[in-house]
Amino acid sequence: MARALILASIRKGKTAINNPLICEDSKNLIKALRNLGIKIEQKNNSQITVYGLGKTLKAPPKNLNIGNSGTAIRFLIPILATQNFTSRITGNPQMQKRPMHDIIEALQKIGIKITSQNGYPPLTIYGNPKIHPKEIPIKGNVSSQFISGLLMAAPLFNNPKIKIIGNVVSKPYIEITKEIIRKFDSPYTIETDASSASYFFALGALGFKIKVLNISRKSLQADIKLLDYLEKMNCTIEEDREGIQVIGPTELQPLGKVNLKNLPDSAMTLATLACFANGKSTLTGLSNLRFKETNRLHALKTELSKIGAKVKELKDGLSIEGTNNFKSATIETYNDHRMAMCAGVLKSQIPGIKILNSSCIKKTYPEFWQDFDNANK
Numbered sequence: 001m002a003r004a005l006i007l008a009s010i011r012k013g014k015t016a017i018n019n020p021l022i023c024e025d026s027k028n029l030i031k032a033l034r035n036l037g038i039k040i041e042q043k044n045n046s047q048i049t050v051y052g053l054g055k056t057l058k059a060p061p062k063n064l065n066i067g068n069s070g071t072a073i074r075f076l077i078p079i080l081a082t083q084n085f086t087s088r089i090t091g092n093p094q095m096q097k098r099p100m101h102d103i104i105e106a107l108q109k110i111g112i113k114i115t116s117q118n119g120y121p122p123l124t125i126y127g128n129p130k131i132h133p134k135e136i137p138i139k140g141n142v143s144s145q146f147i148s149g150l151l152m153a154a155p156l157f158n159n160p161k162i163k164i165i166g167n168v169v170s171k172p173y174i175e176i177t178k179e180i181i182r183k184f185d186s187p188y189t190i191e192t193d194a195s196s197a198s199y200f201f202a203l204g205a206l207g208f209k210i211k212v213l214n215i216s217r218k219s220l221q222a223d224i225k226l227l228d229y230l231e232k233m234n235c236t237i238e239e240d241r242e243g244i245q246v247i248g249p250t251e252l253q254p255l256g257k258v259n260l261k262n263l264p265d266s267a268m269t270l271a272t273l274a275c276f277a278n279g280k281s282t283l284t285g286l287s288n289l290r291f292k293e294t295n296r297l298h299a300l301k302t303e304l305s306k307i308g309a310k311v312k313e314l315k316d317g318l319s320i321e322g323t324n325n326f327k328s329a330t331i332e333t334y335n336d337h338r339m340a341m342c343a344g345v346l347k348s349q350i351p352g353i354k355i356l357n358s359s360c361i362k363k364t365y366p367e368f369w370q371d372f373d374n375a376n377k
Contacts, residue, residue, distance in 0.1 A: 001023075002026065003180050005026065005050065006029075006076075008188075016048075017190065020048045024068075025364055038057070057079075057083055066091050068094050070095065074100075077123065078103065080125045084128075094335060100123060104119060107136075113126035139164075141169060143170070143291070144174050152181065192243075194215060194219060195338075208375055209245075211243050216239065226269065258282070261288075268300060271300050271342070275311075277322040282314075285316060293335065297318060299332075300318060303329075303332060327350075330353075336360065341361055
């Protein structure tokens with residue numbers, strides 16, 4: 001959704017976006033884009049119309065506040081750097097703890113002036129539309145979203161080469177960005193979000209009969225690869241023209257040791273499922289989970305341990321030994337939407353689970369609990 005909104009805003013003319021995800025993150029991005037002069041109309045939940053301004057946006061009348069949307073701020077920073085005005089972008093207290101060093105360093109090296117709070121928001125960006133570098137080097141070991149932001153902003157910089165330095169986390173998300181840029185047109189239809197679908201795939205693995213619609217295993221979304229790991233846990237995957245259904249086995253098998261660096265969001269779902277598999281699952285390649293809405297590695301270790309699973313926090317992941325002897329618990333969500341949805345998977349199996357601040361799911365999936373309740377009927 002965020003990619004579609006950004007691309008529609010920096011192209012000239014009218015773009016219809018079908019099947020939009022209307023959540024807190026997208027609302028914050030829409031508000032910011034409107035403050036940059038973009039006209040955006042929403043007549044219903046099935047379509048949004050964006051009237052793009054092309055390369056030149058309008059100076060915002062006030063600070064741009066994107067709440068807790070890391071995606072929005074990482075996509076907007078390079079675009080703001082190409083404008084002929086100075087802007088200040090910030091977010092809520094959680095956002096002000098999320099590192100932006102890599103994109104700041106990349107833009108400063110090509111001559112863009114940016115000031116920050118030691119690499120954290122708020123950021124003041126002194127836009128300069130005259131800077132057209134041949135190449136923009138960017139580190140890829142903290143967030144692929146910095147790279148995606150530069151790829152979308154590339155035409156505004158006169159299409160420099162985006163040079164990725166070092167290891168890249170969540171590489172499939174970069175491929176998604178490239179594919180969306182290549183195919184973007186009006187109308188543009190957004191596919192069902194695979195990260196959000198992962199919790200319902202997990203419920204299927206645990207015995208619920210659920211089909212997730214409008215999604216395919218051929219999707220470029222990184223988190224669709226969750227299905228490969230569910231097969232390793234002895235699940236059966238059935239797909240037809242409508243969508244995908246996961247059929248759980250009599251007994252879930254542990255994953256052994258797996259590297260999940262390319263699907264950090266649904267890795268959390270797998271960590272939750274691993275608690276229900278007798279044996280050891282070691283999930284690696286997840287050091288970047290420390291820099292999300294909360295330190296997700298520590299949060300998962302703390303909360304999953306409460307239900308009786310043996311969970312050890314590793315340098316770049318988690319070691320989990322499942323159990324059949326579950327305990328009821330009060331699960332803290334840390335105001336993190338994905339922690340709350342993982343807690344929902346626990347609640348589907350363990351009587352007495354209580355979830356604190358369960359409404360934080362509105363960040364990306366406002367209807368989650370309604371859909372969860374329907375799935376549990």
